[in-house]
Amino acid sequence: MTKSGSSRLWRKSAAVVLVILYCANGPRAAGVSAVYRRTTPMVVDVSSPENVRLEVKVEGKPTAVTLMLASSGIEVLMRDDGNLADKVAGDGVYTVIVAVRDILHNFTPDDVYRNFIGYVRPYVGKERVGQWNVFFDILTDDVPPVQIRRVAHDIQCTKHLVNIVFPQFFEDFLRSAVCGRFYEEFDDDYDFINLIYEVSYFQNRFHANIRNDVTGIGMTVFDGSASYGSDGRLMGITVFPIPGFFDGAGPSYQHELGHQWINWLIVPPLDYAIPHWPLSDLASGIMGWAMGLGGQGLHFNFDLVPDDGDYLLVPDYKAKDFTDLALYLIGLIGRDEVGEHFVFDDQDQSPSAGILHGPVTTVRIDDIISQAGPRVPDYTISQKVFNVATIIISKERFVSADTMRLYDYFSARAAGREIVPYSSGFAKGMAKPFYLSTRRMGQLDVRIKGPEKICDFVQDSHIDLRDVLFMADRWLDRCRTPDWCDGADIDHSRTVDSQDFASCAEYYGF
Secondary structure, eight states: OOOOSOHHHHHHSSSBOBOOOOBTTOSEETTEEEEEEEEESSEEETTSOOOEEEEEEEESOOSEEEEEETTTOOEEEOBOSSOTTOOSTTSSEEEEEEOHHHHSTTOOGGGTTEEEEEEEEEEETTEEOOOEEEEEEEEOTTSOOOOOEEEETTEEEOSSOEEEEOTTHHHHOOHHHHHHHHHHHSOSOOSEEEEEESSEESOOOEEEEOEEOOBSSSOOOEEOGGGGTOSSOOOEEEEESSGGGOOTTSHHHHHHHHTTTTTOOOOTTGGGGTTSBOSBTTTTSTTOBOSSTTOOBBOOOEEEEEETTEEEEEEOOSOOOOOHHHHHHHTSSOGGGOOOEEEESOTTOOGGGSEEOOOEEEEOHHHHHHHHOOOBSOTTTSOOEEEEEEEEEESSSOOOHHHHHHHHHHHHGGGOOSOEEEEETTEEEEEOOHHHHTTTOOEEEOOOOSGGGGGOTTOSSOOSHHHHHHHHTTTTOBOOTTTTTTTTOTTOSSBOOHHHHHHHHTTTTO
């Protein structure tokens, strides 16, 4: 993570997260905790569905672990005895086979390709000591097909998604190493990188600031991009340990991206809940609110209606936007377009009561600028289009074609220009992609750029017959590092073959 103007602040808020409840009573309870969850296959295709192996790594000493199926309410015993579907006895990985009928039970379009399967429940004796929600990814014919291109022996990609096989990552979780491998094959053209884990770890998603050259937003200027393989371009990375929470159109995706600029203002009373907004009229925007410094981000789905010094909370579930102050900090509007806001003096009260009590403190943009300084660069010259690469990290082998297809779809949704339904855990609703949530002033370009350049063997900025002949001259040649037959052995399989030709075919005429 990066540093802002206060080291004390960063020690308390190093992990920037917005949590949507995933573990109903956990993941840690009574000394028993869930570490990760894995499904094989990762994505279920409704056109040819198959049973799924569900594995859950549990730490502690449960006497039993079950899967309570939403389809029937029946609790099915998960095994850790090396029998049937379980691979290794006593390794803490509990396994069960989930039938197709249970996977597709009550699956509807508003689930947005993710269906609730049930709860994993650990027991100590007769006492249930936890409960962990389980959702499966579902692929239907509504998801557009994709072309998958082999970039190297450990990298494949589509138009909006890269898959890197990186076993070591699941030992040390060194995100910079994965990004470094990405930059070995792709150009330094990206402002942000999303990292998705193939194996679903019970951890919060978060955004890490890698570089900042903006002043007036409460953060110091710094550049840590070199350690990730970027030469001063990469601004930040967002990490999704639970792949089922990744959706480019969803409010949580934008919330994490928003932490590149928001909220780092060490300006009372806005600094109460850094990196989120305090309980205020700002809370209803995408960045939400938190109960104190470094607290988890929470949704605030209410309109505030004045009532004799207090404020009544009227439920409001419309698609969320960035507030005007957030847009100013991102660099999309000027100071004159930011209205007055107010923060509740009593930050210990709960919205669940249906009313929030005054008094409140008014916050004006002039107050912010007098303490933090003006935003530089300002909105007239600030960056407004951001390139984003999305990488799914797999443990042993490439993810399936179905997985590439579904996650390419979720990645592409970030660049959408229409309000769309979304589903994130039990939360469902309508979402505005970044272009709409920023009032049509910000854009995300999520296309994977650059892989076609490795097919330009004659380096004339075109993929044409001369490049085909270049490969043909090396057909079935034996190749080795470091030149790999002058680059013609694209996937480093040690020979120039049909796979290499297929990898360049989609770029012919580019």
